[in-house]
Amino acid sequence: MEGDRVCDTTAERGLADQLGEFRPGLVDVYRAGLPGARAAVLARLWRGFVHEPLPWVVSRVAGPDGVRLRLADGRYLHGPPSDPWATGTSVTCVELDGRPFGHPARLLRALAVPGGERFAAELDHSVASMALSRTAPRPVGPPVAPWGWEQRSPDGHPYHPTCRSRPGFSAADQLAYAPEHRPVVGLRLAPVAGATVRGPWPAQLRDGRFTLVPVHPWQAEHALNGRTLLPGPEAHPLLSLRTLDLDLSRDRNVHVKTALSTQLTSAVRDISAYSVVNALITSDVVERVAERLGGRLHIARTLAAAGAGIPELAAVIRQSPYAYAGAREQVVPVAELPAYFAPFTRGERQKRIIEFAHVAVGVCLDLLDLGVALEAHGQNLLAVLDEEGRARRLVYRDLADIRISPVRLARHGLPPPALTGRLLNDDPAVLRRKVFGCLVTGALGPLAGNASALGTILRAATQGLAPTPDLRALMTERLPVKALTMMRLDPGGDQWALLPNPALVR
Template structure:
């Protein structure tokens, strides 16, 4: 039977034309990329509330998953906080016996034949192929720390530490991945500038004079967006360096520019909603109020201006660089990039970092603000010797704010800039999910790299963190985390869905 070419074969064929010298290295990286994606998928199968898994049976030989149709899936015991690729194969047994071993996550998802599994299988195939490509061009990191903030961002090669779609980039050719992907370290990406009459634009904050042409605004456009979505030719404008989010780029000695990029990367389509442009100035002002309540332990990057031509496909946000919060000899490092250093190998350092992150996160939660503090949004200011000093947070679009808690602490909403309705909630579970799922199960867990290391760091840290009801919940209850795979298998369900992971510690 004729089978269509796989994502791996298609990428290899493109690579042979675009950059043939990378071909052998790409092929060599494929087994490791399959294991990395399979490990992330196995974490989801072991812990997310997937409706076609009837029960989970841990044993001395590993973990068995009994499916509702009678089949059984066997693999190793799953550490939900591990970042190493430790799952190289799983075995699927039929209801009547006999089994098949899978080392390819896309083939496994195809043969599971669950609702909407075919679409996820295609995304997993893209993720494997793109991850192998991302790894293919990598050399060893220099022992010298980067001199520029964007160089830290480009050290993160594998993408999301727990999402099976960690490197899924459907719609991007090999040439486009090499040209725009931060992990490929392109010399720069040239953002287009699309002139739009001022009266056709919605603007928040201050739009700079250098991005104006008389009565027209010059809106920065990602070249992929210009070619594939807008289908427009833009004047070449800003030379910038791509950051971890791909759509956000750093202009040397200037702002970080968040562009619309209407492509699905991991879970979301990366455009910029009109609502987020409208609320950007209010959120930026609110952030300054928050930062003032943290005794200098947290900085919030300010939004200078945002503009949209009344479309999520044509918009941009100008944000100050986190690097402005570094003092002499200090470094501002995205938490996701900490794993590229030797710092997390020290239990004492990891505990001190966890203490800082929990102190700030729980202080804001007590005030009424839950940050989406994952490894991309959260940065740490390190001393010249590597000690964690302060935190920097960027991108307020997905925080949650409790009006009741704010008022209790003397910050009623009537005294604050107008905040968007969608981020307001007094639901304690929603607030804790937002912070704990991103900060503890995301930023801290991926930095620690395992449940054992995370638990030890948290156990040391919580002794020095002020006691609150939120801290007790963190210590005593299961840890909430977004059910990333369930969400990809539930196209008709709006909003986030959640799983509960075994708590990495208990209250002392």
């Protein structure tokens, strides 16, 4: 079958050759992981083909042997059944006019659709990087450090075909900086005179008239070479890779979000001047609104932000969400809740998931009604769990891409935010897409693992919630999800698919 040979593609061979030079002991483990990584990425790509409104797919017919797609040029794709909410799935073969393909990049190149060549290179990177991520030893037992849960998952986004695409990252870079390999990262510090600063910039990050802006070492080498940089503190990478846990002083850990001028999944991870200027204002607005929820939601506050006027050199310092763990509690990113709940019995696991979903849906809908649409996916949303694994409260971090509705705020007697620009939006469809697309796809769907279980969780979790128009939309309308494959074939902004609502199927 196409793509079944060891190190068959450019990215696969490139990482293998690099490992052979400095970590030869990993080469065989990496090669052994390639078939599984291809099947995992192909499953995500096939999900996009089956469920997204791709302009070159004319029709889709599901049968007992899978799904058959007719293309605009008369060709046919055939593959296995695809549940849009399934996680951990593998697809080893998709046929194009009867020709089998086992590698997602080779399949996309054979399709020859607009944007396909660029996307195929990303898929190649995604496969190779996932195989490398899976060489990381799996931790045993609960983590010692509060942020240890952030370094457990090797596979990234459960639905995104470029879940592990890290263009520009060598094998050495990934082992040195990626959270699943659990490295300690030495940050750099860029002295900036006349920096734009919001909030009380830490004294440890000042040098006379210079603001010392934390810089990721990959950024230092690839985007800021030639600029004066000083050695900085050591830090631990978190789920988003460019955000790190940093010990600024004794008993005061913070999280620092750095600029990283490369595309991870669907976006280049720079920090815009808009984000720097509005970081504290946004944090203050959301904290004030969240107070209406009676302690059910904590906001990991933005403490300070600084930039040099270019998106390649900026940083945001946030409160650590782990500060909100009480006695005998722990804070776990929602993306890692499947691993946290794995040791539970099936019945207990289902109970705990529904308990979490009830808290999460209630909080997100109440906040949406008040006027704030959170991007509550598995990285941004964290659960405060008691000793028995029951979700007691939530913590939310990273406010850079939320949406705020001045009309809804005013309806509840809340003052208008001192903001302009992209964060403001009053369109109910836009606000609901932000909340539903992230909460269901990024949090509840991966916890459920399939459409049937997701329907059960949604119905149980929404019992007793206030019957707002937003709740009715969540439970009765088709669910908006980001069209992740379309967005890589035609980059330039969010695109959406509408999926059948599993809450309506019993």
